[in-house]
Amino acid sequence: MTTTDDDRRPKYQRIADSLREAIRSGEYGPGDRLPGENDLMATHGVARMTARQALSVLKDEGIAEARKGAGVFVRSFRPLRRQGIKRLAQEQWGSGRSIWSADIEDRALVVDQVTVSEETAPERIGQVLELGGEDTVCVRRRRFVLDEKPVLLATSYLPTSMVAGSAITQADTGPGGTYARLAELGYKPVHFREEIRSRMPTKHEAEQLSISAGTPVILICRTAFADEGRPVEINEMTLDAASYILEYDFDA
Numbered sequence: 001m002t003t004t005d006d007d008r009r010p011k012y013q014r015i016a017d018s019l020r021e022a023i024r025s026g027e028y029g030p031g032d033r034l035p036g037e038n039d040l041m042a043t044h045g046v047a048r049m050t051a052r053q054a055l056s057v058l059k060d061e062g063i064a065e066a067r068k069g070a071g072v073f074v075r076s077f078r079p080l081r082r083q084g085i086k087r088l089a090q091e092q093w094g095s096g097r098s099i100w101s102a103d104i105e106d107r108a109l110v111v112d113q114v115t116v117s118e119e120t121a122p123e124r125i126g127q128v129l130e131l132g133g134e135d136t137v138c139v140r141r142r143r144f145v146l147d148e149k150p151v152l153l154a155t156s157y158l159p160t161s162m163v164a165g166s167a168i169t170q171a172d173t174g175p176g177g178t179y180a181r182l183a184e185l186g187y188k189p190v191h192f193r194e195e196i197r198s199r200m201p202t203k204h205e206a207e208q209l210s211i212s213a214g215t216p217v218i219l220i221c222r223t224a225f226a227d228e229g230r231p232v233e234i235n236e237m238t239l240d241a242a243s244y245i246l247e248y249d250f251d252a
Contacts, residue, residue, distance in 0.1 A: 011046050012053035019058060023074055030076035034064060060214030062242020077149050080104065081245045088192050094183065096175035104146065113143040114171045118160055125157045128223060129231050136160045138169055143208060150209045151243040156235045162187060178233065179224065187232045189224040196220050198241060209240045216241045
């Protein structure tokens with residue numbers, strides 16, 4: 001008998017593929033419990049380690065999640081569709097709405113672990129913000145939790161000399177957020193640049209986002225510019241890749 005490419009796949013991968021297809025077909029829906037290690041061992045005639053590896057593949061892909069003492073379940077979290085252009089439009093934050101409101105519809109968003117501090121600018125930040133060697137930055141760190149699931153870590157850097165004494169230095173920046181406050185200060189963002197890449201998470205990022213070490217993260221670095229190309233903010237974001245769909249809708 002001719003051996004096919006599929007037959008050459010490791011047994012754990014074949015099992016993972018069959019489970020993934022069962023999820024896609026609707027045999028297992030969001031929140032459903034998947035066959036456990038004992039079930040997979042009996043059905044496929046494999047060792048426990050092989051069954052465990054198969055389930056680990058789905059967990060690492062963000063398709064399934066383990067619940068202590070209960071088993072492995074199809075992940076019920078609905079991915080967040082991040083509308084990269086619409087969310088940054090002036091009509092969004094300029095009218096007092098959060099840029100997040102373009103993405104989340106009626107879902108529950110909580111921003112926690114908010115810290116604001118004045119720090120020496122890291123070299124890469126100082127170069128982009130065109131700061132002098134003695135200049136400091138206002139650093140805003142926060143975590144975004146959607147439907148009780150951490151999805152994003154964000155750290156913003158703004159020149160201290162620009163935002164000192166404003167609501168930007170407070171935990172709650174008010175309606176429209178940081179960009180609305182920059183506009184009030186005379187530094188209205190008129191242009192944005194985002195750079196995107198991906199990698200595996202650090203241990204700290206995995207803990208903060210409640211993801212397994214095998215789930216990749218998306219890194220987005222956004223720079224906001226005021227008139228005459230003046231950089232006014234850098235926002236470094238770390239996203240749980242399994243929680244997001246990045247959408248960019250624009251005319252040709």
